[in-house]
Structure formats: structure tokens, C-alpha cells
Amino acid sequence: MTLVMPPGCDNGRVADGTGLASLRRYTWWTLAGAAVSVLVLFAGGWLVAGGTPLWARLLGGAALGVAVTASVVLLHRRLAAVVPGEVPRRWLAAGGAGAAVLGAVELGFGEYGRWALAPAVLVAVGATFLSPHGQRWLLGGASAAAAVPGLVVSWAMADGGLLYAALFPAGLVIFSGWSVLGPLWAWDVAGRLHAARRLEAELAVKDERLRFAADLHDIQGHHLQVIALKSELAARLAATDPDRAEAEMREVRRLAADALRETRALVHGYRRTTLEEEISNATRVLAAADIDARMDLAPAPSGLSATGRHLLGLVMREATTNVLRHSRAARADVEYRVDGDRARLRVSNDGALAPTEEASGLATLAERLAAAGGDLTWRHEADRFEVAATLPVGAP
Template identity: 55%
Template sequence: MRDGENAHGTGPTGPTGLTGLRRHTWWTVPGMAAGVQLLFVGEWILDEDVSRWARGPAAVALAVEVVASVVLLTRRLALLPRADASPRADASPGADASPGADASPGAGASPEAGMSPGAGPPVGWLITACAAGTVLAVCALAVRNYGLWAVAPATVVAIVATYLAPRARRPLIIGSVLFALLPGAVVSLAAQDGELAHAALFPAGLVAFTVWVLLGPLWAWDTARRLDEARRLEAELAVKDERLRFAADLHDIQGHHLQVIALKSELAERLVDADPERAAAEMREVRQLAADTLSDTRAVVQGYRRTTLDDEITNATRVLAAAGIDARTTLERTTAADGLPEPVRHLLGLVMREATTNVLRHSRARHAEVDYRVTGGLARLRVSNDGADEPPDTARHPARGTGLPSLGERLRVAEGELTWHRDGEHFAVTALLPIGPATAAGPVAPGTAEAGPAVPGNGAAR
């Protein structure tokens, strides 16, 4: 089995059927070219009414033409890309090489012709096919067989067209169809047999039909291969998107928890002499946070954990209070986070977590505000703080500042919006997400949760 086919008949990317299609194309195209010539021209040669002087040369020319056609088409098919989209094809459906597998394999597949750039037909065999086709055409025209003389020349034109890109094929095909009008018409006019229309139009139509029949399977193969490649690329993109989502979730969990652990450890260090009991309590929380981080990381790996807005608001208030930041939370009583669709709660929870982490890492805040409400079918979350640090030097620290832009992309995919702005020492992050039909919103009922008193000398929130 070839083309990465496994025991179940599927390719490397699934049951695409391209291996079978390639084999079908391999046998159909040369077989059809040889069969049509043997059937129609061979029947004519065996007709006892045909003069012997025409039958002898025609029989030899037919044999040569069939062999040359099969060789030319086999070498063209050897240039077909494999089902796994590699530029070099298998030599045959069931063998490692074909007689013409050395014919310009090339280094890459042409986007139009599905073959190697610059690969052309073997000149010797092409000349042989043209010569044999000319002999057959002359023999048939000599006995005024207007429906047969164009069979071999049309096959040669179609074979040459298979080696060309679409733009180069058109002039060849159009020119051949127009030229096919002339030989039969000239012979008919000279003989005055009254078959001018048939002698001119039938060969031209035969050329066009032969080219279409031989190019059709190659076009079908190339189209199927491109569709399979697009499907595989789509699958790869889906895997990459999932990896990015997993990386973002892991960054959110570990970055946030590690920042809080660092904050509480510093706080415990400052309190160990002045208030040992408080220091011990902080270290117990550090231990619990470490255990939570491990548990959450395992949950993300298993795909179970989902960040929610209500959990993150509660956690943010507790963490900011531990950092000595006066955190005020304003929530609409009639639009609690529990009533949100799960995807909205998850995304807003991520925003809440990232905003809280930014307050801790990139500010010397003393006050922070969290405002959540639903207006006109939009869930709006705004987190602001004072004491914002200067924006980082992205030239010196190119990896910093990627959390909010990444979240902004995720909200845009959900038809939402994430904006942030700085006004002096004040920094605010605002998230908007649609939640479906507008929820009836009553008057704003702020529930204010103030943080505990600031710990003197605490400078961990940077």
C-alpha cells in the first residue's frame, strides 16, 4: 500500500480515498487513450474494404502510437503529487517505481498543474507519437474517413496539454481545434463529395472532446488533493488553536496564583517579627494556594476547569485586600453573574483575573474598583485602579503586555470587545460581551466590599 495508507485503507489524515482515486486515475487515463485508439482505429484497419496500402502503414503507426501514448501518460502521472501532498509521487499504484519515474521529479508541486515546475514530456517519445499520429491521419484522410483521421492527433494534443499549466494549455487547445477544421475541409472540397460540414466540424469537436476527457481525471485528482490538503490544514489549525487556548489558560492559572503566592510570602516575611500569628496565617494561605494551583493545573490538563466571573470577583477582592488595596465592587443585583451564559462567565472571569494580576504586578495601587452590570443585552465589566506604572519598554521587554491583547482577540471572536486606557496614574480595563436578549435592568444597587486596612510598608503590588 502506498501514500501512507494503513491497514484500514485510510491515508495519513483519515479515510480520504485519495489513494484509490490516484490508482483509478493512473489506470483510467492511459487505458482510455490506448483503448479509444485501438477500438476505433483498429476496427477501421481490420475493415476489408479499406485499401491494403493504407491498412499496412496504419497498423504499424497504430501500434507505435498506442505505446508512445501510454509511456507519455504514465510519465505524466508519475509527476502527480502523493496523497500526503508530498511533491514527489509514487511511481505506480502498487509498485515503487514506473519505467518513467526519472522524468523530472522536481522539487516542489506546481500550484496550477499539480506537477514539478519545468517538467515536460520526454522529447523522443513525443516525436514518435507525433510521427505515428501523422501517419494515421494521412492514411485516414487519403480514403476520406473524416471521422477517424483526428483520433490520434487529438490524443497527442491532449497528452501535451497534460504537461502544461492551464494558462499555457488554452492556446494549444484553441489552436488545435481551429486547425482541425482545415484538413478534412480541404480534402472534402478537393473531392467535391458534399461532406464539407462533417469533414470540418467533426474533427474539431473530436479534438476538444478528447482533450476534455483526458484532462478531466487529472483535474479531478488535483482538486481532490487540494481539498484534502485544505482539510488537513484546517485540522492542524484546530489543534494549534486548542494548544493556544490551553497555553492561555495555563498562563492565567499559574501566573495569577504564583503572583499571589509571591505577594503573600513577602507579606509573611515582613510580619514574621512584628506579628508571627499573622505571618503563620499568611503562610498557611500560601500553602493552600500552592495546592490550589496544582489542582487547577491538573484540571486544565484534563479539560474540566472553567474560570467564572463570580469566583474571580470574590477571589480578586480577597487578594487585593491582602495586598493592602482598597477594593470596591459594584454589582447589579438583578443581573448577577450566575445568570450569564457559561461562555460569557468564563471570558469575563478571565478578564477579571488578568486585570487583577495587572493591578498586582504593574501598579502601586491603593484603590481599585470593579464594576459589573448588564445594559442593553451587553455584559459590561470594568476594572480600574490608581498608581499605574509607566508602560513597559516593549523594545527591551517584547514578551510583556501580551495578556490583554490575547484576551481581546478571544472576546472579538465572541463578538465582544476588550479595551483598556491609561489616564495619568489611573488605568482601566473594560470588557463588553453580548449575552443574548437584553435583560431587564433595575436601578443600580452597588454592593460595596471594602478591603481590610492596608499593611504598613507593603510594597508588593507592583
């Protein structure tokens, strides 16, 4: 049986080629491609048209190159963050200057439908670094200001195109802002959703640990407090009332045995698990963390004992915890196979951080598997971390 978890739409990292990685590439190529196409093909197309003076071609070409470069750099910086960060003022100023020079050259030759393209694109790109309130003010002010130059030039030239010269540039500014900010809005929403879902997965792990700590405190706190009081009482009675002191110490022994029994019961209930349950749990937890979990599972053999399923379940749980705590994983692969008389479990993930203390829990599990006739190994190569466990099918 092969189960493949579908990648979720997230902010940054579900899997290479999917999720936010794909969304980021799509958004990048959409915005950068559209900006460059508009600037080069439309705004700059006039430069190579017949009849354009050489000085206008040179000046406009240089301004176009600056505007295109600045637009690409600004969009790259903006998409590198989930939310808008510091505004690259130098690039924004350079791009704005290039767009203004190119627009002025084209407007001087009566290109009312073309001159505002470059300024509109740079205004839209600059708006991506602002808050929604700032974006509205910038686009509104820029669209109103864009109507003025064409209106003045058309009126001075008396060419009869006042309405077109005034309204078309304003419409270009609004349309450019809508075209750029729309995909960026989807990118930001996906980013915040991804961060929230990863936080949800981490909180689920912490909540479970807190639950166990609270249960352990409830069991141990009462018993230890009573044991301490009765031990103190027995010490005071030892000289004056030995029989009473002996009775108190027997009660202390009973309380200690009860505490030990209840603690074992708690640990047994908390840790007793099976491979099937832990794989199911890992599927949910990794999906909640927006990690692309690829499950390649063979049917569980009937000869694998409850202890064997429990041990492999612990390995699965520890490996899942390591993926969440010690990696920035985009993908995790879980493979379970039965080769002859041995059950084999392998869990690997990418995005592994530098080795820290993640092997401490694995070392303890390795001893337990070795006692059952199996083995547990792990290795860290580049950004990949892999845990592999084997266990005899008939292990008691």
C-alpha cells in the same frame, strides 16, 4: 455492539481500498484505460486494416507505441500529485511527436475521422498539467488548429468532405479534453478537501493544547507574580519588622496552596475523562482526519470503576493522538472487550512512521495502569502500531 465508521471521500488516504485510494485507482484506470483504448482500438485500428502499406504500418505502429507509452506515464505522474506539478516535458514532447506522426500518416490516406484521435488525446493529457486558464487556451487553440490539416487535405484531394474534415477533428479535441479533465477535476477537489480536513483535525488538537496552556498561565501567572513580590517584601522586612515579615510569609504560603489547589483542579478537569467519552471523541477526530475508524466495542461493565474508565480513557486519548501525530494512517482499529474479570482495550493503525517519541506518554500511562493492577504494552511492526491495555474490572 459493533460500530464501523464509513470511509469518507478524501484526497489520499481514508483506507486501503476506499476513499482516495479507491478514487485514485478508479481515476487512473478510467483515464489510462480510455486513452489506451482510443489510441489502440481506434487510432491504431487502421494500421491492421487491409490495404494499408507496410511502410505505413511500421511507421504508424512505432508512433502509436510512443504515444501510448507517453500517455500512460504522463497520467501516472499527474495522478501522483494532489495538484499539478512540474510538467514532464520530455515525455510530453515524445508523446506529441508520436501522435503527430501517426495522425499525419492517417491523414495522408484520407482518414479524416481518425487522424486527430491521437493528437487530441495527447493534447488533453498535456492540459492536465496546466492551470484552468491555460487549459482553456490550449484546448481552444488546439481545436482551431485541428480544423486546418483536414480542410487543406480535403480541398487538395477535392473529395467533397471539407466540412466533415474541418469540424470533426476540432470536435474530437474538445471532447477529449472534457473526458480527461472532468475526472481530474474531481480528483483535485477531493485532494484539497482531504488536506483541509486533516488540517482541521490537527488544528483541533493544537487548539485544545493552547486552551489548556492559556488556562494554566492564567492560574499560575497571577499567583507566582504575587508570591514573588510578597517574598521580596518579607525579605526586606525580616530585619526591621519581623512580625510583618512573618505575616507576609504566611500569605505567601496561602497563595502557594491556592495555586497548587487551582492547578490540580485544572488538571483534574482537563484530564478527568472516561473511556466512553474518549471513544466518542476519537470517532469524531479520526473521521475529521479521514481515517477509517473501525470500532468493535463491548458494553462497558458495571463493575469497572470510575478510575478504571478514566485510565482506559487516557489510553484511548494517547493512542488517538499518536495516530494523528506519528502516522499517515489510512485505517485505525479500536477493540474493547471484557474477558472474565479484565477489561481489554486495543488500538492499532497502519501507516505508522519510524518510532520517535510516541512512547513517552505511553510509558507514563503504563506506570499508572500497573499501579492499578493492569498493564499497557505497545509494539511497532512494519507500518503498523498497536497499543494494548488491560485492567481488572474491579480495580479501585
